[in-house]
Amino acid sequence: MTQQVQEKVLVKRDFYHLIINGEKVESSNGETFQTINPATGEVVATVAKASQEDAERAVQAARQAFDFGKWKQYPVNRRAQVLHKIAAIMRSRFNEIVELEMLDTGKSIGTAQGQVNQAIEDFEFYAGAIVGHRGAVNNMPGQFHNYTEKEPVGVCAQIVPWNYPLMMAAWKIAPAIAVGCSVIVKPASLTPLTAIVLGEICLEAGVPAGVVNIIPGSGKDVGNYLVEHQQVDKVAFTGSTPVGKGIMEKASQTLKRVTLELGGKSPNLVFEDADIDAAVDGSLYGIFYNSGQSCEARSRLYVHKDIYDEFLEKFVAKTKAIKLGDPFDKGTHMGAIIDQDQLNTIDGYVKSAVEEGATILTGGKVAAVEGFENGFWYEPTIITDVTQSMKVVREEIFGPVVVVMPFSDEKEAIRLANDSEFGLGSAVWSKDGARATRVANQIQAGIVMVNCPFSAMPGTPFGGYKQSGFGRELCIETLDLYTETKSIISYYGSRPLNPLGV
Ligand code: NAP
Ligand code: MG
Numbered sequence: 001m002t003q004q005v006q007e008k009v010l011v012k013r014d015f016y017h018l019i020i021n022g023e024k025v026e027s028s029n030g031e032t033f034q035t036i037n038p039a040t041g042e043v044v045a046t047v048a049k050a051s052q053e054d055a056e057r058a059v060q061a062a063r064q065a066f067d068f069g070k071w072k073q074y075p076v077n078r079r080a081q082v083l084h085k086i087a088a089i090m091r092s093r094f095n096e097i098v099e100l101e102m103l104d105t106g107k108s109i110g111t112a113q114g115q116v117n118q119a120i121e122d123f124e125f126y127a128g129a130i131v132g133h134r135g136a137v138n139n140m141p142g143q144f145h146n147y148t149e150k151e152p153v154g155v156c157a158q159i160v161p162w163n164y165p166l167m168m169a170a171w172k173i174a175p176a177i178a179v180g181c182s183v184i185v186k187p188a189s190l191t192p193l194t195a196i197v198l199g200e201i202c203l204e205a206g207v208p209a210g211v212v213n214i215i216p217g218s219g220k221d222v223g224n225y226l227v228e229h230q231q232v233d234k235v236a237f238t239g240s241t242p243v244g245k246g247i248m249e250k251a252s253q254t255l256k257r258v259t260l261e262l263g264g265k266s267p268n269l270v271f272e273d274a275d276i277d278a279a280v281d282g283s284l285y286g287i288f289y290n291s292g293q294s295c296e297a298r299s300r301l302y303v304h305k306d307i308y309d310e311f312l313e314k315f316v317a318k319t320k321a322i323k324l325g326d327p328f329d330k331g332t333h334m335g336a337i338i339d340q341d342q343l344n345t346i347d348g349y350v351k352s353a354v355e356e357g358a359t360i361l362t363g364g365k366v367a368a369v370e371g372f373e374n375g376f377w378y379e380p381t382i383i384t385d386v387t388q389s390m391k392v393v394r395e396e397i398f399g400p401v402v403v404v405m406p407f408s409d410e411k412e413a414i415r416l417a418n419d420s421e422f423g424l425g426s427a428v429w430s431k432d433g434a435r436a437t438r439v440a441n442q443i444q445a446g447i448v449m450v451n452c453p454f455s456a457m458p459g460t461p462f463g464g465y466k467q468s469g470f471g472r473e474l475c476i477e478t479l480d481l482y483t484e485t486k487s488i489i490s491y492y493g494s495r496p497l498n499p500l501g502v
Contacts, residue, residue, distance in 0.1 A: 004330040006109050010099040016047045016192065018054055018216065019199040021061035022209025027217075028053040035193060038106030038336040039327050041374030047192050050217030055184070055225045058213040062155040062182035063231050065210030072152050072180030076130055083127035083178060085205035090120045090198075097194060101166050104191045106336030106375060108327045111290055118458065119170035119198075122474065125458035130178040133479045135486075143493030150483040152180035153257055154233030157226035159219065159247075160195060161239045162188035162338055163293040163398075168238050169195040171462075173202070175478040176236075177211060184213045184232070186223045188239075190338055192216035219243070227251055234482070237261070238295075241396075241422075241467050259471025259481055261295065261463055263396040264424030267417035268298035269439065271410075272306040274429035275451070280314045282453040283402075286427060288322060288380050291334050292400035293342070295468070296425035296447065296455045300393060302416050305406040312404065315382065316362050322380045324369050337376040337399060346378050346399030353392040353403075359385040363400070388419055396422070410435065414442045423465030425455050446472070 015032075017024035031049040036042065050058075065071060071079070090097060094116060102112045135148035158172040169185055176183050187195035192214075199214035215222060219239075227235050227250045234257035237247050241262040251258045268286055270279045286298030303311045325332045337343045343366060350364050363381030381401040386393050393403050407413045417426060426445040430436045440448040446464045447455050456462045461475040471481050491497060 005326065006095075006099075006328045006330065008099060008328070009095045010103075011096075014045055016045055016196045016216075018048045018050050019196065019203070019212070019214040020054060020058045021213070022203055024200070027051050028057075033189065035104055035191065036339070037103045037375075038338050039372055039375040041376075044103045045193060047196070047216050050215035050222045052222060052225045054215055054217070055222040058184045058215050059155065059226070059229055059231055061210035062184050062213055065208060066152070066155050066182040069182075069208055069210060071177070071182070071208050071211045074180075079178060079180065080127040080131055082206045083123045083130075083174065086201055086207075087120045087123040087127070089201045089205055090116070090123070093201075094120075097166065097197060100197060101194045102327050102335075104165060104193045105162070105338065106327060107290065108332045108335040109330055111335060115164055115167045118456075119166045121458045122167070122170040123174045126174040126178040126479075129476050129479060133179065133476070140489075143491055145490045145492060147488050149486045149488065150179070150480070151486055153482055153484055154181060155231060156181050156183045156234040156236060156482065157186065157229070157232045158183050159186045159223050159226070159235065159237045159239065160188055162190040163290060163295070165191035166194035166198060169198055171473045172236050172238075173198065173212060175473070176482045177202075177207060179479055179482045181234075181482050182211045182213075184215060184226060186219065186226060187214065187216050189216065189218060224250070227256075228253065230254055232256060234258070236471070241469075244469060257481070259463075259473075260469035261471070261473060262467065262469035263398075263422060264295045264297065264464065264468050265300055265394065265396050265420050265422045266296055266298045266425035266427070266445065267300045267302060267420070267443070268427040269407075269413045269417060269429065270301070270303045270307070270311060271413070271428070271430040271432070271435065272304040273431050273435070274307070275431060276307060276311055276314065278451065279429035280311065280318060282427065282429065282451070283315060284318055284322070285453040287402040288319070288334055288400050291337055291378070293338060293398050295396075297398075298425060298427050299397060299402055300416075300420070301402050301404045302407050302413055303404060304413075305408055308406040312361070312384070315404075319362050319380045319382055324367055324377055324379075326371065334380065334400065336372070337378050340376055342398065343376045343378060346397055346401060349392050349395070349397045349399070350381060350383070350401060353383050353386065353390060356390045356392075357385065358383050358390065358392065358403075388416065394420070410439065414439060418442075418444045421467045424463075424468035425449065427452070
């Protein structure tokens with residue numbers, strides 16, 4: 001039964017341009033590609049596909065804007081005002097942007113609304129944070145004086161994945177332009193539309209030409225071109241661990257600054273003293289939010305043996321109640337999977353678990369969704385009878401699939417949690433504050449959620465330990481990662497110095 005279907009407000013555009021040097025342009029060779037709505041399989045729009053020549057023009061525009069332009073010279077309050085204006089325009093076009101993100105990704109409306117809202121708040125957060133970002137004065141002996149300046153790092157290539165297209169673009173663009181950098185954003189080929197619109201909004205809000213360039217195109221082609229480019233100073237990448245490793249290797253040739261937000265296999269620990277209902281709800285959100293296509297998805301669920309049966313019974317019942325359906329229906333809990341390849345990957349992992357002897361408690365197959373037969377959908381899936389060595393326990397699936405295992409005590413829970421090459425998110429459910437703190441301190445991960453389903457809010461650092469990457473986004477520290485620290489040492493003594501004594 002369809003209820004409360006969102007009224008559509010988007011004025012359909014058939015074509016989306018590149019944004020280079022403040023202009024909406026077609027690609028140099030006229031190439032285009034189509035984006036698909038994963039919920040329906042239908043074409044959403046045609047998009048200009050950047051060539052290496054376009055990437056080169058974008059680098060030169062960004063270089064010109066950074067080296068000779070006014071953006072980084074603006075008083076910080078003026079840049080902050082422009083960031084606020086970007087947020088205000090986004091807010092005034094909220095429903096339209098939500099709709100576009102939904103069409104491009106197949107997300108459910110509640111999910112898309114939350115992400116667009118956060119993208120707006122990210123600009124507001126950095127508009128505030130930048131005003132307080134500053135260097136330091138250091139204590140020096142005698143007649144010496146030292147202070148530091150935070151200078152923008154320069155031209156930044158920002159490579160974005162398809163799971164949170166607008167939010168990831170906002171996480172990258174907002175702090176970079178706040179400090180005065182110029183950026184070239186390479187959206188994921190599967191989901192370029194909202195990043196393009198965000199680029200248009202930046203121009204409308206008063207960001208000068210060349211400061212924000214958006215070049216949808218192939219990662220292997222133009223993404224790699226930016227990573228190797230001599231005149232690009234930094235690359236910020238969010239995506240898979242193998243691609244991230246390749247980027248780090250290539251960026252080393254020019255010693256670019258690199259930040260990497262990569263994959264995860266985040267543990268979710270439910271202790272015997274947890275509020276079981278809250279833990280069930282938080283764990284559901286932890287894995288099935290965004291159809292499990294989250295780097296911080298809590299995909300390894302470890303439950304204390306004393307509450308294992310009770311927890312699992314409730315968890316399975318609620319998982320079975322998750323509604324897949326029209327993404328525009330406010331009653332839909334979970335949207336589509338990004339494409340056929342990802343659907344095959346997810347299904348392949350589930351089949352491998354069965355072959356290795358695991359048990360599927362619920363789900364475990366491609367979902368049939370009435371009215372959306374040409375889309376890509378997967379059933380929310382719970383797997384038990386697993387061991388730490390199984391592929392489904394070790395590797396990132398990036399879909400709505402969770403593995404569940406019992407544990408006996410705190411020590412074992414921590415050992416299991418840390419038994420992974422990744423270290424992005426983690427969660428602890430316990431009413432005992434001392435235990436929660438003790439466990440949080442021992443988990444090797446960039447984020448620990450204690451009795452809390454949310455991993456990222458503007459101001460909270462987001463990023464990984466181990467092979468989940470390095471660098472932090474969404475927080476004050478991010479500003480340091482888009483700046484160089486310059487140390488200025490002065491001598492104020494009355495007598496001239498002659499240290500060589502010549
Ligand atoms: P991906 O294949 O690594 O792609 C990510 C981005 O990199 C896309 O824009 C892609 O362009 C581009 N790219 C691909 N190959 C490249 C190359 N050789 N050089 C430069 N750029 C290249 O990952 P994905 O499939 O889009 O996203 C899913 C993965 O991202 C998951 O593993 C997930 O864990 C991770 N992720 C991590 C975080 C985090 O914050 N840690 C957040 C979201 C996602 P094309 O689209 O044109 O291929
Ligand atoms: Mg799409």
